[in-house]
Amino acid sequence: MKAVRVGPDAAVSVVEIPVPRIGPGEALVKTRACGICGSDLLAWYVRGKAGTVLGHELAGEIVEVAAGVEGFTEGDRVVPHHHAPCGACDDCRNGRPVHCREWRTSSLDPGGMAEFVRIPASNLARDTQKTPPSVTDEEATFVEPLATVVKAFGRGRYAPSRSLLAVGLGTTGQLAIRLAKSLGAIRIAGADRVASRLDVARTSGATEVLDVSRAPISGSGAFDFVFVGPGKSSVIEPALEAVAPGGTLLAFTMSAPDERLAFSLHDLYFREVEIVPSYSAGPEDMREALALLSSRRIRVADLVTQRFGIDRAREAFARAADPEGSVKVLLTFG
Ligand SMILES: [Zn+2]
Numbered sequence: 001m002k003a004v005r006v007g008p009d010a011a012v013s014v015v016e017i018p019v020p021r022i023g024p025g026e027a028l029v030k031t032r033a034c035g036i037c038g039s040d041l042l043a044w045y046v047r048g049k050a051g052t053v054l055g056h057e058l059a060g061e062i063v064e065v066a067a068g069v070e071g072f073t074e075g076d077r078v079v080p081h082h083h084a085p086c087g088a089c090d091d092c093r094n095g096r097p098v099h100c101r102e103w104r105t106s107s108l109d110p111g112g113m114a115e116f117v118r119i120p121a122s123n124l125a126r127d128t129q130k131t132p133p134s135v136t137d138e139e140a141t142f143v144e145p146l147a148t149v150v151k152a153f154g155r156g157r158y159a160p161s162r163s164l165l166a167v168g169l170g171t172t173g174q175l176a177i178r179l180a181k182s183l184g185a186i187r188i189a190g191a192d193r194v195a196s197r198l199d200v201a202r203t204s205g206a207t208e209v210l211d212v213s214r215a216p217i218s219g220s221g222a223f224d225f226v227f228v229g230p231g232k233s234s235v236i237e238p239a240l241e242a243v244a245p246g247g248t249l250l251a252f253t254m255s256a257p258d259e260r261l262a263f264s265l266h267d268l269y270f271r272e273v274e275i276v277p278s279y280s281a282g283p284e285d286m287r288e289a290l291a292l293l294s295s296r297r298i299r300v301a302d303l304v305t306q307r308f309g310i311d312r313a314r315e316a317f318a319r320a321a322d323p324e325g326s327v328k329v330l331l332t333f334g
Pocket residue numbers: 037038039056145
């Protein structure tokens with residue numbers, strides 16, 4: 001089968017590898033679509049995954065189930081999560097599934113950007129959802145990214161009475177705006193340097209947009225909840241200045257190991273600004289995300305700007321790396 005493997009130079013290539021074999025409690029999924037995530041484009045991050053198959057925003061159909069599988073059968077359309085927690089340890093019981101020991105060891109085989117994917121027993125039992133008929137496979141690829149935004153809103157204690165500024169208007173910035181709007185928010189702003197993404201933000205529900213190629217975020221006024229996409233100090237430091245007293249800066253994306261923040265602790269203290277990181281998402285967030293999509297409280301179909309068959313994965317990654325005219329680039333499978 002074909003799969004998208006990342007090399008030591010962080011470039012991807014399409015390779016031929018064996019279809020995974022499943023064991024007890026596991027299922028084999030034929031992938032229908034898989035999104036390219038912003039993290040798949042972070043060179044420092046994917047270099048650390050050299051030799052592996054990328055892809056964690058997938059939707060597909062079960063084509064084989066092994067002995068011991070309950071609740072799933074061939075033909076089920078599903079959204080498997082890339083990692084699953086044990087559900088029983090202290091971290092799991094206290095709402096921190098991403099810190100569960102089993103989390104890291106539960107990854108999909110070989111990854112979502114492959115024609116077939118083995119779903120380990122823990123992922124199948126604890127974080128694989130059936131895709132309702134009302135949700136297309138393409139829409140279902142948004143369950144994972146939307147779940148990370150749902151989790152971030154929870155960690156940052158976002159409430160619709162709080163004004164929101166989304167900094168960085170790729171897929172998750174747009175989803176943050178859409179989630180805030182669905183919750184009834186009144187003041188929602190989006191900031192980016194790419195004109196086409198500012199236009200999409202208006203469609204998403206932004207009541208104001210800030211073109212940061214013209215004026216810095218720091219001068220944009222005060223927002224209660226500043227949701228920052230890029231994990232770079234050059235973005236986070238000015239974004240901190242846009243947080244209102246008593247407000248929250250939500251650090252949404254992973255930062256490189258050598259990234260450091262410089263800010264005034266004096267200001268942080270007297271302005272009581274919280275900096276809250278939010279990493280990935282757990283099973284509850286995945287369930288909430290699918291419910292938001294299936295109930296049409298959040299619509300995502302228009303966020304798919306380009307589609308490429310898996311044979312054209314290199315082209316797809318190049319397109320996704322160019323923000324002008326793109327939001328979500330999907331890999332599709334025949
Ligand atoms: Zn992702």
